[in-house]
Amino acid sequence: MPRPAIHQSCTKIVATVGPACDTPEQLAELIKAGVDVFRINTAHGKIADHEKKLKAIRAASEQVGSPAGVLLDLAGPKIRLGELKSEPLQLDIGAELTFIREGEPANDFEVTATYPKLIDELQPGNTVMLADGMVALVVESVSTDRATCRVTASGEVRSRQGINLPGVKLSVSSMQRNDIANAMWAAENGIDFISLSFVRSDEDVYSLKNVLKAHDCDAFVIAKIEKPEALEHLEEIVDAADGIMVARGDLGVEIDVAETPMAQKRIIQVCKEKVKPVIVATQMLESMHHNSTPTRAEASDVANAILDGADACMLSGETAVGDHPIKAVEVMSRIMRVTERNLIHEINHSVSHCVHPITTAVTNAAISIAEAIDASMIIIATRSGGTAWVKSKSRSSIPTLGVSDCPATLRRIQLFWGIRPVGIEKMASPAEIRAKISQWGKENGQLKKGDRIVFVTGSGVVEKAHNAVVVHSVE
Template sequence: MIEDETAGKREETGTVRIRRLPSNKTKIVCTIGPSSTSPQVLADMIRSGMNVARVNFSHGTSDEHRMLIKNIRAAAARLGRTVAILIDLPGPKIRIGKLIQEPLILSKGETVTLTADPASSDLAAIPVNYPGLPSLVTEGTTIFLNDGFLQLKVIRISGQEVVGKVVIGGPLLSHKGLNLPGISLPIPAVTPEDLVHVDLGLDEGVDTFTISFLDNPKDIRVLREYAHKRGVAIHIVAKIERAGAVRAIDAILEEADAIMIARGDLGVQIPIEEVPGVQKLCIQKANKLGVPVITATQMLESMTENILPTRAEVTDVANAILDGSDAVMLSAETATGRYPVETVRMMAKIARSIEAQRTTLKGRSRLEEDLLTGINRRELTVDDVVSLNVIQATHALSPRYILTPTRSGRTPRRISRFQPDCWILSFSRDQRVADFLAFSYGVVPFFVKPDEAAWHDRIFDMIRDAGLAKTGDLVILTEGSLPDLAGATNALRIIRLPDRTGLHSL
């Protein structure tokens, strides 16, 4: 969209190169791994619809992470696209270590040994990366591996070893997760190792991080304060994957910049049949506050090995979009799968199809109805009123675009939560704000150089020069009485896009 990144560190350019908008408004988050690290595959994934590149710091070395960030930016710059980079911090997750042979096949009824001793000489034991594991379990504890697909029942504990009987078997790979539902780890969600990863990200100009396995908003404040001491304002995505996070969702949404519904671990931490309801509830709450929400895990899982997804997976993606997700995420499908580019392309096709049917299938959004009928009216803000009026105007006039100059990104996010039929073109003088809008449904972020003076003229010139609009097109423009103050948007104008000599308001 905007050529705003180069190979290496961030460079602000503001050069518009896009000539057409994407086919779908739902954003696509792709996990980058062995299948997708090459410059050519990265470029093909961007062309196919990738908006956010997720770099999972649970895997790889610091040098590999730096090179990957560099390659993502280089591919985005070559294509003139905005691709946000999301660093996924590992958090206090217990993982299987490096297996000597993989996949390791666990057979039902056999006895296996997990060792928390990094110096263990038992080659038959399964290494675990958490020394405290033996102190967390007792005889009879159920241990879940690989998002619950494998299960062990503890039969004894001996020193640093936990011996278990395989209840549900199957293949096990290195670095897969180990879950103990109902057992709280005695360590914070933001670990010392996470802070080392944050330092690397900040050094590389990345400012968006996930917090894994949090139970309350305290960890969000800890991470934000850590970055603040380094002089950087960061964006934090809270992963909802523990029962505690579900219980604290309202408080977490007040602190987080976005949330990710991580259904893999969530489906182990809570009864799996409750996951769909939790997903819908979290999306509804996030939409109400204008907080971007990512639905993640196993969305097109079968495409890890197959060229086509199952019908159930297609329906899952479509329903997540209808629920109000800003973004949908691919994990193993693009990290280790055989068809990373085809998977992104399929995700975009599903999104494009269901978005075209949104009005027929859902009619007016529940959030819009709540605001119109006065539910929670005491909680309405100026942002709510402006965004609702914008949406009402789009229903009546079907404008070409909604144009939102913004300093904080708040106005386009508040409009985006209604998922309008037309695109929201957002313009910011802050590169980080523009990048984070890559997470919001239907928002195309533009970076405007800080030395640019007249907002309106520059915005109109940018979309004309990009070939996105022409003189006479109907647009809705949001603006504030104090244009240099964040959060001051309090009005809208309905405009016929002027020629280069002046404005023509309706």
């Protein structure tokens, strides 16, 4: 039985894999520092590159003895600039920039886009944002093959940078050909979580779920909220998805940046009400790309996400291409642990559609018992992870282990707030599990004689057994 890192933060850390951390040895160090789930960003590289990263993650998990989860992030219909004639291109206020439908740009201030229908869907007066919102344009005129824009906020742009069109209703599908291919690869390779970019409605979520279902894949589908349309249909999207990501990078460009903090709070609140995990992402420790410590504002940002109710926070460039990937994880984990001391335990009586109501009731009762008797630990035996998820949403501070004989469930638990996964032998009895946990706890200084453990058996873990709560004293 691997040693679960119960000394780490309850809020989970998602870290993006990139050139700064793509070997098994580097990834193993990140797991030790506090990473629970690794993100593979399909916007960069091809399937062969994703396979290499997945193998490195699995090797690192074996090395450390901790089943790290894997999140595959589908790029979606991200619109990007084509190759610029001159790079970088400085755009000053008042300058004219023209998008052309096809062909080679005739001068530095003519550009192409990866979305063939861009010119068809632009209208005079529309706003166009480049370079993550740093450069702003307004559309002045549109003809059959050209859209002429005027620069209203200056800056530097480069080839392949993203284009955001706040307020423009695009007809492009949420899943592109590459996304479908990547989703099929994910289904064949046991990926735990698949995130879908630029979701606009629940239909987008169901489209991905249908692809996965056709390939007998039960990976969690994480809907990324980064479009105004997604905020308009938030409740339906949360209902359809298995989890949500607050993707603040594009969201902060697609809506007024001043509205982003309150949008984040609203998204998290809806996820809490509907019992769905939520990840807060983008620029959490942005300055740690190059600096060894974050800004005070960044530390506050992480803390506020936790206080709002986030289940996980995500590092992007900080670990993928940053100078201090391990330190970034260590700092985030430290901020989380300090913040979690001030969380208020609240039993969530909402029932997830994927968890039996009896399971929910019994799990909540077990938490109340554990709190009343000052239990040292809660042990949740679960086959699918549903029972562990109910406990996670309570935000109880009692250390909790999620015990399962299913490797996929153990990796999925890595996204559940406050639950550490522990693998057991297939068909272990409740008595055997209690004995093993007690032995492990005493050997590692986590438990001592007389400590009380509250043991919860989830539906279907032991054949023909119903949910049960047992209070066990360590001998």
